[in-house]
Amino acid sequence: MRDSVNAAYIHVPFCIHRCGYCDFTVITDRDDLLSIYLDCLETEITSLLSEPHPVETLFIGGGTPNYLPPPHLERLLSLLHKWLPVKLGGELSIECNPEDFTSDRMDMLSKFGVNRVSLGIQSFQAEHLKTLERGHDPETVVDVVQRLRSRGFENISFDLIFAVPEQTLEDWETTLERALQLDPEHISTYGLTFEKGTSFWTRRLKQDIKSADEELERSMYAAAMQTLAHAGFEQYELSNHARPEFRCRHNQVYWNAEQYFGFGPGAASFLDGERAMRYRSVTGWIKHVQSGESPIAERETLTLDLARREAVMLGLRQIKGIDLATFEARYECTLRELAPDAYDNFFQGELLEEKQGHLRLTYEGRFLADTVVAEFL
Ligand code: SF4
Structure with a gap:
C-alpha cells in the first residue's frame, strides 16, 4: 500500500513573528529549538520509512521554511533529498516569506532542486501589509522575485489576501495588477478569515478591527476571478489560478483524496484510509518524538x-x-x-x-x- 504514496508534506514551524490573523502551527523566538526540531524530524521520518521513499510531490510548508538559517536549511534539504527524494519530473515546493529571503538561502534551494517557490506576499500595499502585521514591503517582493528569476526559478506562486480591514475594491485591484506585472506562474487568493485564538479574533471582539462587509468581499472575489482569467490564468480551484501547466500538483493530491505522508508538528498524513494529525504544539511534538512516543495526537479512520x-x-x-x-x-x-x-x-x-x-x-x-x-x- 505504501508504494502507492506519491506525496509528502513537511511542516517547518518557525517564523520571525506571529501575524495577527495566523492560526497555523508556528513558533517564534525559539531558535534554540532549530537543531532539536531537525533531529526530531529525522527521527520521525526514519521511524516510519525503513528505506528512502521517492515521491512525485514534496511540499515544504510552514511557518516559514526560509526562516531556517542556511546551515539548518541545508540539513533539512539533505535529509529530505535522502529519505523523500523527488522523482524525475516531480514537484518540490517550498513556502517562503519575502522578509529576509537572502540570496544564500535561494542558492541553497536551487542546489537541492527546489522547483516551485510559493511566496507569502498577501498585498502590494504597505498599509495593508501593516494591518496584516507582515514584516516586508512591496519593494522587497519585486527584489525577491528578480533574484529568484535570476537563479532560474521558473515556477513562482504568489499568495494574496483580500477583504483586509479598510481595504477597498480599488486597493485589491491594484494588488492584483501589481502581482501580474511580476508575471508569476500561479496565484492563490484568500479572503481574510478571523480564527478563534488569533489576536485578530480578539481585536474584532473588542471592535478594534472590523471584517470586510459581505458584498465587498464578494466583489473582491469576483474581481480576482475576472482579472486573473483576463490575464490568461486558469482558475482550477476556488482559490487557485495557474498559467497552463503550472497547477500545484501537490495540492491536487489533497483535493483528489489521494494518500500522502506528513511530518513535523501539526502536519496531517493520509495513509491506508486513516488521517493522522501530529501534535500542534511544537514543544509537545518534540517531547513525544524525543521520548520515543508517537507524535500523532489524533487519528481518524475514514468510513x-x-x-x-x-x-x-x-x-x-x-x-x-x-x-x-x-x-x-x-x-x-x-x-x-x-x-x-x-x-x-x-x-x-x-x-x-x-x-x-x-x-x-x-x-x-x-x-x-x-x-x-x-x-x-
Ligand atoms: S508568516 Fe505565515 S505562517 Fe508565519 S505567522 Fe505569518 S501568516 Fe503565520
Whole structure:
C-alpha cells in the first residue's frame, strides 16, 4: 500500500513573528529549538520509512521554511533529498516569506532542486501589509522575485489576501495588477478569515478591527476571478489560478483524496484510509518524538460514508468538479443519493451543474461553496 504514496508534506514551524490573523502551527523566538526540531524530524521520518521513499510531490510548508538559517536549511534539504527524494519530473515546493529571503538561502534551494517557490506576499500595499502585521514591503517582493528569476526559478506562486480591514475594491485591484506585472506562474487568493485564538479574533471582539462587509468581499472575489482569467490564468480551484501547466500538483493530491505522508508538528498524513494529525504544539511534538512516543495526537479512520462526503467537499473545490463515473465506482453510490433534496435544490437554484460527466459548482455557486458543501456533510 505504501508504494502507492506519491506525496509528502513537511511542516517547518518557525517564523520571525506571529501575524495577527495566523492560526497555523508556528513558533517564534525559539531558535534554540532549530537543531532539536531537525533531529526530531529525522527521527520521525526514519521511524516510519525503513528505506528512502521517492515521491512525485514534496511540499515544504510552514511557518516559514526560509526562516531556517542556511546551515539548518541545508540539513533539512539533505535529509529530505535522502529519505523523500523527488522523482524525475516531480514537484518540490517550498513556502517562503519575502522578509529576509537572502540570496544564500535561494542558492541553497536551487542546489537541492527546489522547483516551485510559493511566496507569502498577501498585498502590494504597505498599509495593508501593516494591518496584516507582515514584516516586508512591496519593494522587497519585486527584489525577491528578480533574484529568484535570476537563479532560474521558473515556477513562482504568489499568495494574496483580500477583504483586509479598510481595504477597498480599488486597493485589491491594484494588488492584483501589481502581482501580474511580476508575471508569476500561479496565484492563490484568500479572503481574510478571523480564527478563534488569533489576536485578530480578539481585536474584532473588542471592535478594534472590523471584517470586510459581505458584498465587498464578494466583489473582491469576483474581481480576482475576472482579472486573473483576463490575464490568461486558469482558475482550477476556488482559490487557485495557474498559467497552463503550472497547477500545484501537490495540492491536487489533497483535493483528489489521494494518500500522502506528513511530518513535523501539526502536519496531517493520509495513509491506508486513516488521517493522522501530529501534535500542534511544537514543544509537545518534540517531547513525544524525543521520548520515543508517537507524535500523532489524533487519528481518524475514514468510513465509507465519511470518505464519500469528504470527496464531495474536496471535489467541489475544484472548478472541473467531481467525475461522476469515478465517484460512483470508488464510493459505491451516486452523488445524488448522498443528499437528494439538496442536490435537486441546488440544481434548480443554479448553484450546481453537470458538465462533461462532472458535477461542479456554477459561477454563482463558487460564491456559496461553503453553503453547498455543508449540505453534503
Ligand atoms: S508568516 Fe505565515 S505562517 Fe508565519 S505567522 Fe505569518 S501568516 Fe503565520
